[in-house]
Amino acid sequence: MRTQHLNFIACAVAVLAVCSLSSAQVTKYQEDENLGMEAHVGKLTGHAKDAATNYRRYCAGCHGDLGDGEGENAVWLDPKPRNFTLATFKCRSTPSGSLPTDEDLYNTVGRGLESSNMPSWNPLSDQARADLVAYVKHFSDRWKTEKSGAVIEIPPEPAVNAERIKAGQALFQKLECWKCHGVEGRANGPSADTLTDDQNRPIKPFNFHDQTKFKCGAEDRDLYRIFMTGLDGTPMPSFSDNVKPDEAWDLVFYLRTLQPMHTQEKEIAKQLGLKPINPNAPAPAAAPAAPNAAPTTQPQSNENKPQ
Amino acid sequence: MKKQAWYQGLAIFSAALTLIFVFVMSQREVKAAPASGAGITGTIKLEGTAPHQRPIDMSKEPACAAVHKANPVTTEKVVAGSGGGLKNVVVYISEGLSGSAENEVASSKPIWDQKGCQYIPHVMGLNPNQHFEVTNSDPTSHNIHPMPKPGGPNHEWNKSQPSGAPPIDNTWQAPEVAIHVKCNIHPWMSGYMVVVKGPYGVSDDSGSFKIENVPPGSYTLTAWQETLGTQTQKITVAAGKPATADFTFKAK
Structure with a gap:
């Protein structure tokens, strides 16, 4: 009776392991395909593949390993962490409904978001932040098919009166x-x-x-x-x-x-x-x-x- | 010898002319065909009692409240006429259209008006890439905020349209049934844009709809209602012969 139980559990573990392995391989494949994503900020070129470690260390806790905003801390946060797979962003220099520029995302990472749990990531190097921007972009295919919107220019500030x-x-x-x-x-x-x-x-x-x-x-x-x-x-x-x-x-x-x-x-x-x-x-x-x-x-x- | 060549040239020339004439005429006929193409008509009925529609309190927007003083408005989730005709149902061809018919974009430019703090129409059909205009007939500001499925091919946008502002011209790039439109300033405002490929019809006050210019063929028709869901049925359209299709939704 005992061995039967053990056998059953061993089988279940094996099946589960195979299942998780195969699903992990699918995401791995998609990831590899998207990790070629780049970000261009001034003279900097960010590479998604170089940001994987930093993302896991600093971002995944809230934004989740899959960038879906479902990290383990997310349940405690309000406002909720951004879901990068949807590619909708608050802080843009571009028209409503369009993608932000790489610089917009870079500025957000550096500045943090007021009245939220998103801190400033200025302690990271400029290159590391540019890499993270590319990593944020690699979560949505929208960046492959669409360009950033046309920047809404801000003219010089006039004198106040x-x-x-x-x-x-x-x-x-x-x-x-x-x-x-x-x-x-x-x-x-x-x-x-x-x-x-x-x-x-x-x-x-x-x-x-x-x-x-x-x-x-x-x-x-x-x-x-x-x-x-x-x-x-x-x-x-x-x-x-x-x-x-x-x-x-x-x-x-x-x-x-x-x-x-x-x-x-x-x-x-x-x-x-x-x-x-x-x-x-x-x-x-x-x-x-x-x-x-x-x-x-x-x-x-x-x-x-x-x- | 010379004369014969001349005759030969004339023969070839006239033959070419005839060919061109025939070709042009045949092209004209092809173009003209869809205009005389068959339409699909029908009626959408509601079986059972329409669910109670909540009255809308617009007292927070006095300008709009004044418009509806005599005829208070309600939500428009299920609008049924006295004969049971169901309004605001979009009927479209979900299967069976040929590539060219599927990708044809309606040339009309429908208007999505904000009037008395309501959307007119409440439900609008559109083709992908068909232009539509958002207008504001109210003395108050609105923000027009369509919310397609997040992460899908269409993208949310949110624009302010103060009183007297020019129309906003826009399109949706992909089919989507349906895109909810709301105004954050006036939370009771709600409407749907239904983006489908090929010809479509939207049912009127009596529940009747008409889909025009349907090429002959066998199709699956789908009827969509915002809270009662979708229904489908097969239909065959013969050349120049109007077809009919009725739908019945059960009240929940």
Whole structure:
């Protein structure tokens, strides 16, 4: 009776071993095929095959051996680690729906992602980070068939002034940023509680009132880029089709007045006595001031009704 | 001798002319054939009581709430008329199309409008690479956020469309049944784009659909409904003879 049991267990182990071996071989084959992936960042060329060790040591714990975002730590994390097999990325310099550039991914690896568990990997060498970018790319075939989207250029930042801040506030109302981000940027707009990401998991809008750094950087340029490209996989849409570069800068300046740290924009807003927008006003609250502003931000349809 | 050669030349020339004429005419006929090609018509019925459709509270968007004040709107997951006709069902040929018929892209450019914080139409059929336009007729901003299957051949995008903004022109590169479209600002907004190869039809208020220009042949027809799933049936279309196919979905 005993030996029968042992025999059975030995058989089961053998079958399991053969099964796991054959499935491992399939993934091994696919891996080898994709490990030729490269990443080009400036003068650096990253090679996926050179990043395997670093990926396993530093990334797989959260992003998983297969890059599917199902690493052993993933259950404890919110927001969840990125699933690289889907090739959808938040931080891009390219239009919504398109692949990011290698440089975008390289910057994300170096910078880390604010308000998440993704740290900065700047302690690794530039070459190691470029290799990791190639490794991230090797998880999706989309990189073989598609090119990165056309980069949305960011023109030089103009000088900030009171008119620009007022125009930015009018845009904040007109584009209805407040529907999610709230009238004072406290992430408490009427739609804020209903938001979900592309995996149908709840997600919060950015809270300008409490946070200094944005998801994809901390500079004015980063804010400009986030707003124009949108954050794919989240409810944050792209505005590049409908907002001119000059207007985008106006909005950047206004958003800086909402943040907790001291900014030049905040100082100007204080002098102006700028009040939060009134979402129930039929037209943008700052509209009467807009005609004096250098950029034309008001469409003809808007009525200049004072509050 | 010389005269004979001249006659010979004339004979060859006229023969060539005749050939060209015949060729041109035959080409014209081939081109004209699909226009007189048969259509498939039919009715989609719902058996049983349509599930209750939840009323939509648009009070968070006063401009849209005002539009529907007299006729409050509900979700559109199952829309059945008084006779049981089922609306918003996409019927398409899932098997049997020849290569050329399969890859033909409809030349029309359908409009996906955002009006009164609803998608009009609620369900839209498309061919791969067929252009469509997204418009905003509302006094409020929308973000248009189609969510194809992650990791599939079509890719999610998310664009803002403020009031008065120009239409967004786009295409889907591969067939997909179906792509859910939503607006994150107005979470009740929901619609589907159904991307299929070959001719298709979408059922109207009475549940009737029409698929035009179907070349003669034997096909598998598939009818898709957003919550009731798909149904298939075989159909044979003879040249110039309209065919009919009815479908019945059971209410869940």
